Amino acid sequence: xxxxxxxxxxxxxxxxxxxxxxxxxxxxxxxxxxxxxxxxxxxxxxxxxxxxxxxxxxxxxxxxxxxxxxxxxxxxxxxxxxxxxxxxxxxxxxxxxxxxxxxxxxxxxxxxxxxxxxxxxxxxxxxxxxxxxxxxxxxxxxxxxxxxxxxxxxxxxxxxxxxxxxxxxxxxxxxxxxxxxxxxxxxxxxxxxxxxxxxxxxxxxxxxxxxxxxxxxxxxxxxxxxxxxxxxxxxxxxxxxxxxxxxxxxxxxxxxxxxxxxxxxxxxxxxxxxxxxxxxxxxxxxxxxxxxxxxxxxxxxxxxxxxxxxxxxxxxxxxxxxxxxxxxxxxxxxxxxxxxxxxxxxxxxxxxxxxxxxxxxxxxxxxxxxxxxxxxxxxxxxxxxxxxxxxxxxxxxxxxxxxxxxxxxxxxx
Numbered sequence: 402x403x404x405x406x407x408x409x410x411x412x413x414x415x416x417x418x419x420x421x422x423x424x425x426x427x428x429x430x431x432x433x434x435x436x437x438x439x440x441x442x443x444x445x446x447x448x449x450x451x452x453x454x455x456x457x458x459x460x461x462x463x464x465x466x467x468x469x470x471x472x473x474x475x476x477x478x479x480x481x482x483x484x485x486x487x488x489x490x491x492x493x494x495x496x497x498x499x500x501x502x503x504x505x506x507x508x509x510x511x512x513x514x515x516x517x518x519x520x521x522x523x524x525x526x527x528x529x530x531x532x533x534x535x536x537x538x539x540x541x542x543x544x545x546x547x548x549x550x551x552x553x554x555x556x557x558x559x560x561x562x563x564x565x566x567x568x569x570x571x572x573x574x575x576x577x578x579x580x581x582x583x584x585x586x587x588x589x590x591x592x593x594x595x596x597x598x599x600x601x602x603x604x605x606x607x608x609x610x611x612x613x614x615x616x617x618x619x620x621x622x623x624x625x626x627x628x629x630x631x632x633x634x635x636x637x638x639x640x641x642x643x644x645x646x647x648x649x650x651x652x653x654x655x656x657x658x659x660x661x662x663x664x665x666x667x668x669x670x671x672x673x674x675x676x677x678x679x680x681x682x683x684x685x686x687x688x689x690x691x692x693x694x695x696x697x698x699x700x701x702x703x704x705x706x707x708x709x710x711x712x713x714x715x716x717x718x719x720x721x722x723x724x725x726x727x728x729x730x731x732x733x734x735x736x737x738x739x740x741x742x743x744x745x746x747x748x749x750x751x752x753x754x755x756x757x758x759x760x761x762x763x764x765x766x767x768x769x770x771x772x773x774x775x776x777x778x779x780x781x782x783x784x785x786x787x788x789x790x791x792x793x794x795x796x797x798x799x800x801x802x803x804x805x806x807x808x809x810x811x812x813x814x
Contacts, residue, residue, distance in 0.1 A: 429544065437552040440552065460520060461484070461519065463598040469481045470562075471559070489522040493519055509525050510523070513543075513545060513546035514542075520550065567599065572598070572600055574631075580609070588803055589610070589800065589802050602630050603621055603623065603630065604739050609644060613680055616676070619674045619737045620673050621739045621794065623670050632665060636657055639661075649724075651722055654722050662717075667716070669716055676735075683731070685727045685728070685735075689722070690715050693742075694706050696738075698734035699733055702763050707735070732801070765778045765779045776799050
């Protein structure tokens with residue numbers, strides 16, 4: 402209110418509904434009560450209003466190798482498209498629209514982004530494309546991604562579309578624990594990947610951005626199968642409980658240690674690494690409970706190993722851990738990984754080893770820049786080098802700190 406209780410003068414403000422608002426508004430207005438199976442026909446109808454046709458919704462599979470078509474009425478359903486080397490994959494990995502001429506028309510591929518998490522891609526064909534079409538379809542793709550993530554909480558439809566192989570019960574549990582595989586804000590970006598995607602058991606990671614503090618945990622529960630998945634579930638739950646209670650890092654370890662010990666006894670353990678990163682200053686703190694040390698990447702090459710004092714794995718009743726600290730430089734990356742990545746070896750042969758990991762990391766960094774693309778390429782390359790299979794879980798989590806702030810995103814230009 403202005404002085405005297407008068408409302409501000411609103412003369413000259415146009416509140417009429419334009420075409421673009423109507424197009425997106427219909428989707429928003431109906432989304433709240435819409436059953437998941439009706440998303441596809443409504444999206445196809447919305448696209449038709451801008452002259453589009455042959456709509457496909459492609460979702461990333463769990464191995465992050467394919468973009469698989471979502472079945473649905475009025476959708477064009479073809480075969481899966483590879484993430485590498487396809488227009489859909491280019492849009493997906495690059496988080497940008499890709500346009501491909503097709504005999505007098507244009508096939509557009511738009512990334513499906515929920516926040517910064519990459520869901521997949523949406524494809525649509527138009528006779529001609531102008532900037533208004535690009536803007537509307539980009540925003541429509543954003544709404545579609547949001548709807549898929551929201552509806553995914555109470556349907557198996559999207560899970561079934563993404564699954565290209567049978568999945569173990571342990572893997573089902575682990576995937577249900579995970580946060581989004583990627584998160585991007587101006588100051589920091591993270592991305593993770595788990596192998597083997599359909600049989601992972603003990604590995605997990607978790608993160609949360611609370612204000613200016615990024616919290617990260619890497620966990621590796623001993624063993625395989627349901628026992629490992631159950632331990633990982635308890636460890637992640639204990640970690641989240643202490644994190645949300647603003648517990649100091651050293652005490653986070655103590656709480657998780659008690660939880661694992663009380664539930665499983667002294668013959669069970671979880672290796673763990675917990676970090677906090679101030680995304681405004683680059684101040685990194687961490688504790689290590691028997692976990693491999695992260696690698697520091699600077700100027701697109703591994704330059705250091707974040708060695709630090711370690712305590713016993715979670716569950717073994719170790720002493721209060723030492724909190725290590727380091728100041729990062731803008732652009733620094735931290736590559737966190739579980740031991741399954743370096744301990745794999747052929748029968749009677751040598752372990753894959755950390756040196757090979759560093760060599761392959763440097764090689765991938767010369768070819769890739771995007772955080773998500775680096776994680777995917779590195780995981781798949783290492784799996785190939787280990788013979789295409791792994792006898793243990795092998796998880797990668799990459800953090801890039803950029804610094805700065807995000808205040809400009811709250812300003813309306």
